[in-house]
Amino acid sequence: MSPPKDYSHQNGRVTCRDQTVVDTNSEIEDYDLLRLLNRTRPLNIERNISLVEIRSFFGEISNGHFHRNNINDSHHHHVSSPVRIRSGFNTPRSNGYYESHPIIADAWEKLRRSLVHFRGQPVGTLAAVDHSVDELNYDQVFVRDFVPSALAFLMNGEEGVVKNFLLKTLRLQSWEKIVDQFKLGEGVMPASFKVLHDPVRNSETIFADFGESAIGRVAPVDSGFWWIILLRAYTKSTGDSSLADMPECQNGIRLILSICLSEGFDTFPTLLCADGCCMIDRRMGIYGYPIEIQALFFMALRCAQLLLKKDDVGKEFVKLIDDRLQALSYHIRSYFWLDLKQLNDIYRYKTEEYSHTAVNKFNVMPDSLPNWVFDFMPTRGGYFIGNVSPARMDFRWFCLGNCVAIISSLATPQQASAIMDLIEARWEELVGEMPLKICYPAIEGHEWRIVTGCDPKNTRWSYHNGGSWPVLIWLLTAASIKTGRPQIARRAIELAEHRLSKDHWPEYYDGKAGRYVGKQARKFQTWSIAGYLVAKMMLEDPSHLGMISLEEDKQIKPIKRSASWTC
Numbered sequence: 001m002s003p004p005k006d007y008s009h010q011n012g013r014v015t016c017r018d019q020t021v022v023d024t025n026s027e028i029e030d031y032d033l034l035r036l037l038n039r040t041r042p043l044n045i046e047r048n049i050s051l052v053e054i055r056s057f058f059g060e061i062s063n064g065h066f067h068r069n070n071i072n073d074s075h076h077h078h079v080s081s082p083v084r085i086r087s088g089f090n091t092p093r094s095n096g097y098y099e100s101h102p103i104i105a106d107a108w109e110k111l112r113r114s115l116v117h118f119r120g121q122p123v124g125t126l127a128a129v130d131h132s133v134d135e136l137n138y139d140q141v142f143v144r145d146f147v148p149s150a151l152a153f154l155m156n157g158e159e160g161v162v163k164n165f166l167l168k169t170l171r172l173q174s175w176e177k178i179v180d181q182f183k184l185g186e187g188v189m190p191a192s193f194k195v196l197h198d199p200v201r202n203s204e205t206i207f208a209d210f211g212e213s214a215i216g217r218v219a220p221v222d223s224g225f226w227w228i229i230l231l232r233a234y235t236k237s238t239g240d241s242s243l244a245d246m247p248e249c250q251n252g253i254r255l256i257l258s259i260c261l262s263e264g265f266d267t268f269p270t271l272l273c274a275d276g277c278c279m280i281d282r283r284m285g286i287y288g289y290p291i292e293i294q295a296l297f298f299m300a301l302r303c304a305q306l307l308l309k310k311d312d313v314g315k316e317f318v319k320l321i322d323d324r325l326q327a328l329s330y331h332i333r334s335y336f337w338l339d340l341k342q343l344n345d346i347y348r349y350k351t352e353e354y355s356h357t358a359v360n361k362f363n364v365m366p367d368s369l370p371n372w373v374f375d376f377m378p379t380r381g382g383y384f385i386g387n388v389s390p391a392r393m394d395f396r397w398f399c400l401g402n403c404v405a406i407i408s409s410l411a412t413p414q415q416a417s418a419i420m421d422l423i424e425a426r427w428e429e430l431v432g433e434m435p436l437k438i439c440y441p442a443i444e445g446h447e448w449r450i451v452t453g454c455d456p457k458n459t460r461w462s463y464h465n466g467g468s469w470p471v472l473i474w475l476l477t478a479a480s481i482k483t484g485r486p487q488i489a490r491r492a493i494e495l496a497e498h499r500l501s502k503d504h505w506p507e508y509y510d511g512k513a514g515r516y517v518g519k520q521a522r523k524f525q526t527w528s529i530a531g532y533l534v535a536k537m538m539l540e541d542p543s544h545l546g547m548i549s550l551e552e553d554k555q556i557k558p559i560k561r562s563a564s565w566t567c
């Protein structure tokens with residue numbers, strides 16, 4: 001990609017005529033900021049997972065590979081010097097080790113090859129390093145794609161690149177973002193950025209995309225949430241709260257959440273979104289209140305609650321967050337939840353009910369229940385459905401939303417195990433030969449035409465429409481460990497290991513069982529590589545889960561509605 005042309009200078013910032021924003025001299029400030037932060041400081045090491053998690057984990061792997069001395073790190077404690085708890089899958093390793101684990105060696109080598117540098121510092125990883133096809137924007141650092149890379153680096157004790165990434169994207173957030181004369185919210189984080197090298201001037205600049213260049217001009221609603229979640233993972237993993245405590249970071253968190261917490265016409269606590277505003281970044285009928293975003297929203301709110309300082313400004317904000325969390329968890333746990341009993345209730349719903357006594361609150365027509373859902377629903381198990389809005393329930397199963405609901409404790413412990421029950425009961429459908437289906441089932445025929453707008457990339461059982469995405473293995477692994485069922489993750493990883501490296505780490509697989517490398521899948525897709533490494537490292541050392549998992553929030557009141565999932 002050649003550097004964008006037609007710049008007009010404004011206050012040291014450059015706004016391109018095609019509305020692309022390019023950073024120039026502000027990088028110098030960044031560099032100073034980094035130097036300041038790189039000064040040594042005492043670190044707190046907090047690597048905690050709950051005792052329940054450890055107990056349940058032990059219950060299952062008494063003859064497994066969990067190292068006892070890691071348990072000490074699973075309690076809150078502070079030490080005054082940096083202690084690296086290195087995973088057995090870390091680099092560097094002896095040659096002998098790599099000879100016996102060639103896939104892991106290959107993954108680390110490929111992950112490092114995807115690193116992007118800005119003025120000598122690593123700042124992120126490319127989405128894919130596949131020169132055999134048109135790069136489109138896969139040669140950029142995507143915020144969501146970097147998360148598994150960041151976790152792999154953190155688990156390996158390499159926090160530098162994560163810190164640089166968090167600061168760089170924070171800097172990008174502060175730019176004025178204008179698309180076709182329309183100014184975007186201050187808190188919006190970019191979907192991706194690219195480092196541009198100018199060999200003539202021997203300089204480097206950054207190009208950022210806030211959705212204005214993306215295919216379909218989709219808004220990256222998830223970027224800000226991932227940024228907060230990653231900041232908390234960094235803080236938790238390193239014990240270094242000085243980054244999150246910086247006024248710039250505190251402000252960044254508040255700006256992201258301000259766009260979500262502002263008052264409006266909403267009657268629901270869920271966040272209203274346009275289609276394709278997350279990992280599924282094309283039209284897939286997920287507009288409205290998609291679970292993929294609601295679960296991330298919940299998790300980001302909970303991370304912000306932990307990260308925000310309780311000073312005068314912070315306190316007010318935390319109060320807003322507390323209130324929203326309460327309402328959001330009630331809404332999702334009650335209305336998005338589907339199990340056999342709930343399905344049967346909807347099947348028998350009366351319609352056109354008015355007033356507060358309505359049972360069928362959203363006026364869902366039983367006739368809108370798709371046929372497949374009756375067969376899909378196991379006797380034991382349940383899940384959060386894709387979307388809930390007036391007279392519209394999207395019954396599709398979405399992987400990311402359900403796994404994030406588990407790791408963030410949006411799902412109650414009973415709901416969390418019911419989701420894992422469903423995954424086990426519907427293994428053929430959801431895991432098949434390559435973990436893991438991004439959503440289930442695929443839409444086809446007339447529905448595909450209407451919902452996707454005849455999208456040839458999203459044909460049935462391909463890409464976002466029922467395709468299988470290896471990156472999702474890390475989320476499944478985190479959810480499995482959290483619910484005390486690591487054998488589910490182990491089974492899935494074994495399946496993936498048969499093919500991933502041999503197939504050159506594809507972005508996604510196609511087909512009902514995920515048997516075919518995706519039609520337009522990039523090879524050497526970084527998050528397929530990093531997702532695998534994170535899953536392996538977490539399984540070997542479950543204390544890593546602590547950086548990405550949240551305990552149940554005792555402040556959140558339990559729902560009063562009859563708990564159908566306990567049957």
Ligand code: GLC
Nearest residue numbers: 127142144145278279280281
């Ligand atoms: C595709 C995916 C999106 C990902 C991007 C870069 O557009 O749908 O989730 O961030 O590729 O890998």
